[in-house]
Amino acid sequence: DSGVTQTPKHLITATGQRVTLRCSPRSGDLSVYWYQQSLDQGLQFLIQYYNGEERAKGNILERFSAQQFPDLHSELNLSSLELGDSALYFCASSPMTGEDTEAFFGQGTRLTVV
Amino acid sequence: AQKITQTQPGMFVQEKEAVTLDCTYDTSDPSYGLFWYKQPSSGEMIFLIYQGSYDQQNATEGRYSLNFQKARKSANLVISASQLGDSAMYFCAMREGLMDSNYQLIWGAGTKLIIKP
DSSP, X not given: OOSOEEEOSEEEEOTTOOEEEEEEOOTTOOEEEEEEEETTTEXXXXXXXXXXXXXXXXXXXXXXXXXXXXXXXXXXXXXXXXXXXXXXXXEEEEOOSSOOOOOEEOOOEEEEEO | XXXXXXXXXXXXXXXXXXXXXXXXXXXXXXXXXXXXXXXXXXXXXXXXXXXXTTOSSOOEETTEEEEEETTTTEEEEEESSOXXXXXXXXXEEEEEOTTTTOOOOXXXXXXXXXXXX
8 A cells, every 4th residue: 555545446427527536645745746547648747746836747638637735635637528538547646855766656546438 | 759668568477487677768867767667457556666877786676676777778677586466567667857856757658567377
């Protein structure tokens, strides 16, 4: 158990809908990262938050947004869903002390858009 | 250009044999870190081993070792005495800019390893 909790584990929704994925980082970790793993694009970095502020942005679509709350949990919002958004979405956390040698991953949320 | 290249889409290995999974990387940053993760069929991402660009010795973690050849820009994962439970996807990843706040990982396409009994 990595200590990172993601909910829900599975999500099935229709095209055009909006969903929210939730992540609770390891206790004490200030930084949260979101990654998307799809069959055609592999693993891609989406966005990083550090202590409530956006720190880095990757290949995140405009239809997607994220935030990190004061209690450090994070949510990834996906809207106007398309079939191609079906993927495994990972959240990871790290303390970001400058010597991090590992990011701890949650079990992922498998999103299926039908 | 691909920053992380894993040239082996799939491998079959006999149980108890050693296996080497290839990873080459491309970066001009002198400060970077290389990671290997295992992803079993259940989907979770499990950290295996880390090598920093300034580390003098190759990293080892139990049955896992990293064959780091900096001049060749390769960071191959070696699994000794393979077990059936090692069957999984294996991903090589890189983090550039260790001296700043860039913590995002860049991933290879993965290698599917199947251990035969």
